[in-house]
Amino acid sequence: MTRRPNKKAKPADKQDRQQTDKPGFSARKVAADILGNVVHKKRPLDGELDVASGHSGFRALAANDRALVRAIVGASLRHRGEISEILERLLDRQIPEKTGRVLDILHVAIAQMLFLDVPDRAAVSLAVDHAGLDRRARPYKGLVNGVLRRLGREREEITGDLDADLLNTPDWLFESWQSSYGAETARAIARAHQGEADLDLTVKKGPEDWAEKLEGSIVGAGSVRLARKGAVEALEGFEDGDWWVQDAAAALPARLLGDVEGLQVADLCAAPGGKTAQLAALGADVTAVDISKSRLKRLEENMARLGLKVTTVASDLREFKPETQFDAVLLDAPCSATGTIRRHPDVPWIKKPYDIEKLSEIQRELLDGVLAWVKSGGLIVYCTCSLETAEGERQVEAFLERQAGKVELVAVDAEEIGGLDQCVTNEGFLRCLPCHVAGADADLKGMDGFFAARFRVS
Structure with a gap:
């Protein structure tokens, strides 16, 4: 006798779907994927975030979720040294999982908790869901939950004395800058890297006029620096080819x-x-x-x-x-x-x-x-x-x-x-x-x- 297929979803499958359908879950998963590709496989971030040829999961996201991925990965990388030190303090021993997947999930969650405007509860919940649904990270689901909840409770004690300038810069780079520019300037450089760059434009003519139109300021040798954020393509003058994006330096x-x-x-x-x-x-x-x-x-x-x-x-x-x-x-x-x-x-x-x-x-x-x-x-x-x-x-x-x-x-x-x-x-x-x-x-x-x-x- 031929068995009829069971059309009823297994409870585990249904639960998995409920977790992956949570708002923001896909963006967090893609962020962890991209972070892992950058830090473990040395893939350039620009390539991963290319909307035409980059990470397939990233390309499939809606525009607002792509923006969230950029923000999460950016914060995870800018503060990578701090986050690594925090995990050193929170973990009793190194995580034996070899691919770095668990650490990627933790870095993404901590970046949201400490450096982005994301409630702890949401960051922790989505990270735990992610760990539970990932084959490599599943054995560490409880660890992910415990580590992140402890960080939420003991944030000040754990992060209060971190030296962000040094931690977020690999030793060989900081030593190079210190040798070239002195210790104080090396620290100032490292500190500058912890913030996002402004959007600067080079205009064909009339920088003062464009600064007024776009609510910006004149910097460098006539570049226009914008104070407001938004889609570049939507700004006045883009379609007409009156300016292009270019850092003042x-x-x-x-x-x-x-x-x-x-x-x-x-x-x-x-x-x-x-x-x-x-x-x-x-x-x-x-x-x-x-x-x-x-x-x-x-x-x-x-x-x-x-x-x-x-x-x-x-x-x-x-x-x-x-x-x-x-x-x-x-x-x-x-x-x-x-x-x-x-x-x-x-x-x-x-x-x-x-x-x-x-x-x-x-x-x-x-x-x-x-x-x-x-x-x-x-x-x-x-x-x-x-x-x-x-x-x-x-x-x-x-x-x-x-x-x-x-x-x-x-x-x-x-x-x-x-x-x-x-x-x-x-x-x-x-x-x-x-x-x-x-x-x-x-x-x-x-x-x-x-x-x-x-x-x-x-």
Whole structure:
């Protein structure tokens, strides 16, 4: 006799569905997935959060849940050191589960409890549900519940003496900054990384007018910093291509080329195109070169929205041979990106000291290579969004020594960069730090960490 299938759901299945249907559960699960991919598999956060090609669970979420995931993962990474120390204090012994799944669930919950506006009860309940429904974390469901409830009860005793500046920065990075900038500035940099970056815009013309329209402030050398949050695409001027998103510090290196109207200028490692747009808007004939075809496609889409015409070339710079020499070159070299930690809080946890060494070799090769691409009397601006002097000051000093007689340093003047004296070194380099004041108002602190140096070709 054939048995008829039991159409009645098993109680456990029904309970599971009830838990996964809870508001916010899917967002928390995706946040833990993405956090694990970043810290254990070293996948860049931007890639995971790409709405076209990123984490499949993230792409399936509604817009409000995607925003929640971004907030949770961002807080989990910005405060990763603090959360790890809290767990050290709460756990009697290390969790033997090897994939890190239990810790990911705990980090996500603690980030909500301590650093986001989420009630403890909701954060704990959803974390316990998540642990109970995850094959690897299920044996630790009780532990997750106990640890989080104890944190809720003993929050002040457990967190009161945490040194957030040190804990949230890997030792090798803090030591590097301390060696380069001193202990006080290293702490100020680390502190700046614990907050989200502001939204800065570069406008084609009339920054004061746009600051008034968008309720923003002027920072840097004419960037508009917005005080209010919201979808960028919904802001006035986006559809008309009147401005583009670009950190105030990132907008400075292109200015060092001066008047580029009518000049042949190469923007190297150009994508996503902020500097390309600056140069094209100033009247330069720009050739934008980047190794990534997909990133170049995005650059082309950005230029189309802005109504700017540029030539794009997909090529490895070590293989690219321009047909004619340029009047000027802007080399935004591949780097560790430690200057962008406010925007990319995954950087401290996916980069290692050997990355700096490897990238420094590439920077050296590119700097030497582009020298032959520039006409006599032309300018080269070398820049990196790195806080590491190996990718900035030391790289340039070595270049000047190797190429003595072929190039000379052209010192940066503060007037060229909106009067930001603190961003000009004694040697004449541009050096912006995340803790620097970005405008006339002392409250307008924060910008990406950036280095730039300018050379004239003999």
